[in-house]
Amino acid sequence: MNELKKNKDFAGPKGPVVLAIMDGIGIGKNPESDFVLQSATPNLDWLREHALYTELRAHGVAVGLPDDGDMGNSEVGHNAIGCGRVFSQGASLVGKAIESGAMFAPESVWDELIRNVINKESTLHFIGLFSDGNVHSNLNHLETMLRKAKEQGVKKARIHALIDGRDVPPTSALEYVERFETFLNEINADGSVDYCVASGGGRMNITMDRYNANWDMVRRGWDTHVKAEGRRFASMKEAIETFRKEKPGILDQDLPAFVIERNGAPVGPIVDGDSVIFFNFRGDRALEITKAFEADELTEFDRGPKPDVLYAGMMQYDGDLGVPEHYLVTPPAIDRTMSEYLSNAGIKQLAISETQKFGHMTYFFNGNNSGKFPTETWVEIPSDSCPFEEAPRMKADEITDAVVRAIESGDYRFIRLNYPNGDMVGHTGDVNAVKVAVEAVDQGIGRIIEALKKTGGILVCSADHGNADDMCELDKKTGKLVLDDEGKFKPKTAHSLNPVPAIIYDPSGEAHASLADVPNPGIANLAATCISLLGFEPPEDYVPSLVKVG
Ligand code: 3PG
Ligand code: CO
Structure with a gap:
């Protein structure tokens, strides 16, 4: 038993103790690119001055x-x-396993x-995210596997x-296509193999849905990759150029599906x-397509006849869940999470977010395990299905309503929540819209x-990584905005490399909390922080609490 x-x-x-994760809200370096700074955030501004504040x-x-x-990203x-x-x-472990x-x-x-494919003279398929973002995948891994x-x-x-x-x-696809075409030309050059792209589409359009938000994406992916049904092109480049001309x-993330044909x-x-x-x-975005390949019965959409393949x-x-059955690299063995410790201590816990980040607060938070500990309650607020820039407040108000009710109910000792706005709208x-998104989060924190x-509770407010704090492409050398021919900045949709705030606010002052001297703190220090604010000694091998209490 892991006891506190x-x-x-x-x-x-x-x-x-309430842990509020403001997804994608970091501390920007360039004020022109920092749309957290450019938003009205009276509550966060006040906290920065009056609460314990540090950067992680x-x-x-x-x-x-x-x-x-x-x-950074939400999983890690x-x-x-x-x-x-x-x-x-994953990014490190797969890199090492391949090297x-x-x-x-x-x-x-x-x-x-x-x-399997050699014995049956069949085909080896690779499905995945076609970039070197290193969040979900890395093109280097694909290329090494193909060489092997x-x-x-x-x-x-x-x-x-x-x-x-x-x-x-946001529109870098052709750089990867070009690089990969060169790779394919080389690997195919001696005529001994036939390796090529067979299908694809934008990651927010097909295949990579998460948390059961939109199974139709997975259906479209299945139809495209498995059944090869869809609009046909001679090459991936032709598909992308055609879609861009038409719209x-x-x-890139929204591009329609395409199927490649030959003869x-x-x-x-x-x-x-x-x-x-x-x-x-x-x-997170692999579980649904994996289910489509593995499940004997699938109720989410009509697959048609399921091909009998070896899937990994x-x-x-x-x-x-032990999913998938076959896998190439063993994941990190994340054990003894804070949820488990608190559950063993009988501490009632509430985890809450809207669909888009619900699994982040449950499955990722608990070390990529979907099981619930005995003292946990999980609440999912259904996300909108429209593009997030069209409704950038997302479900921040509903999440706040539920959190406020939970605080006032006295039913929970520890409440953790995620506001997805800064990240989900940042990605658009x-x-x-990002300003509206950040302001909605600030208002939630105020309530x-x-x-x-x-x-008489305590707030710990932080983020998992930055995004809204760095919304423009910056020149790598000068740090200044990159401008297009018309003098407009180029939007950036990815996460940032920036630190995130850590705010600890104890309105009653009963915890007598003060910042501890922690060299180079990171977001991993938040677990011990919450545990110490709940009145326990953090486990010895956790990285230390950001605060001294008592
Ligand atoms: C996504 O899956 O939406 C992005 O690749 C990463 O965003 P997240 O890490 O914030 O979920
Ligand atoms: Co994100």
């Missing part, structure tokens, strides 16, 4: 990513916040996938490319006997403070 020791000097506040690292090695050039961010330690994450060759070892899942497949005698490979523009610049201004027929439907690798390492994910995406690149004042 009580703090002799402080038994916890009268009201609950939320990217790179501080959250288990390969290096400090890697922006919520993992770190929830488990109070820094684990090497060391461990992934390709004899008797490995890789080996099984390869033997050739070395091992795989004759036919087909790639189903999900166009990014969300973890990389000027379209972002009048689709080049790569997925059929009985094939092997399929879903090469994303991150799980790059990683295990859900430790509790629409800066005016939470009032409720905590009444009940």
Whole structure:
């Protein structure tokens, strides 16, 4: 049993400790690009002056990513916040497994996938996010796997490319297409193999839905990749250029689906006997398509006849469900999360967000496990299905209503919530909508403070990574805005590399909290912080609390 020791000097506040994650709200470096700064945030401004305030690292090695050039993301961010330690994450583990060759070892899942296609003279398929964003996937991994497949005698490979523009610049698709065409030309040059792109589409249009928000995306992905049904083109480049001409201004992430044909027929439907690798390492947007490939019965959409394939994910995406059955790399073993410790201590906990980030506050927070601990209650507010820039307040008000009710009810000692606005609207690149989004979050925080004042609770307010704080493309050398021919800035849709705020506000002052001297703190320090504010000693191997109490 993982037990928490009580703090002799402080038994916890009268009201609950509330951890508010303001998704995608970091601390910008360039005021012109910082739409958190440009929004009206009277509550956050007040807290910065009157509460305990510090800044936390939320990217790179501080959250288990390969290096400090890697922006943070919600998976690694919520993992770190929830488990109070820094684990090497998917991007690092897959990179190492590929570099060391461990992934390709004899008797490995890789080996099984390869033997399957060689024995059956069938096709090896790769489906995944086609960029080097290193959030869900990395094109380098795909290229190395294809080289290895050739070395091992795989004759036919087909790639189903999900166009990014969300973890990389918004209209950068053709850069990746060009790079990959050069790669394919080289690998195909000696005529011994036939490797090519078979289908694809924008990642926010097909295949990569998450948290059951829109299964229609998965249906469209299935029809495109598996059945090869859809608008046909001679190449991925032709598809992208055509879509852009037809809808000027379209972002890569929203591109329609396409199927590649050769001699009048689709080049790569997925059929009985094939092997399929879903090469994303991150799980949230991989679980639904994985279910479509694995489940015997699927109620979410009509798959038609399910091809009998050997399917593997790059990683295990859900430790509790054991999904997928076959995977190439073992995920980080995130154990002893804060939720488990608090549950063992009998602390009633509420996790709440809207659909788009619901799994972040539950499944990611609990170390990529979908199981619930006994003292946890989870509340999901259904997200809108319209584009988020059209309704940038999203469900911030409804989330706040539910949190305020929960604070006032006295039913919970620990409440954790996520406001998705700064991130989800940040990803659209629409800066005016981003301001509305950030202001909605600030207003929510204001209402939470009032409720905590009444009940004697404590607020811990932070973020998982930045986004809205860096909305424009900046020149890498000068740090100034990159302008187009008309002198307009270029919107940026990806996360930022910026730090995030950490605010600890105890209106009653009963915790006697003061900032501890923690060198180089990161978001992993939030777990011990919440545990100490609840009146317990944090586990010894958690990175330390940001505050001293009592
Ligand atoms: C996404 O999946 O929407 C982006 O790739 C990353 O955003 P998130 O890490 O904030 O979910
Ligand atoms: Co995001």
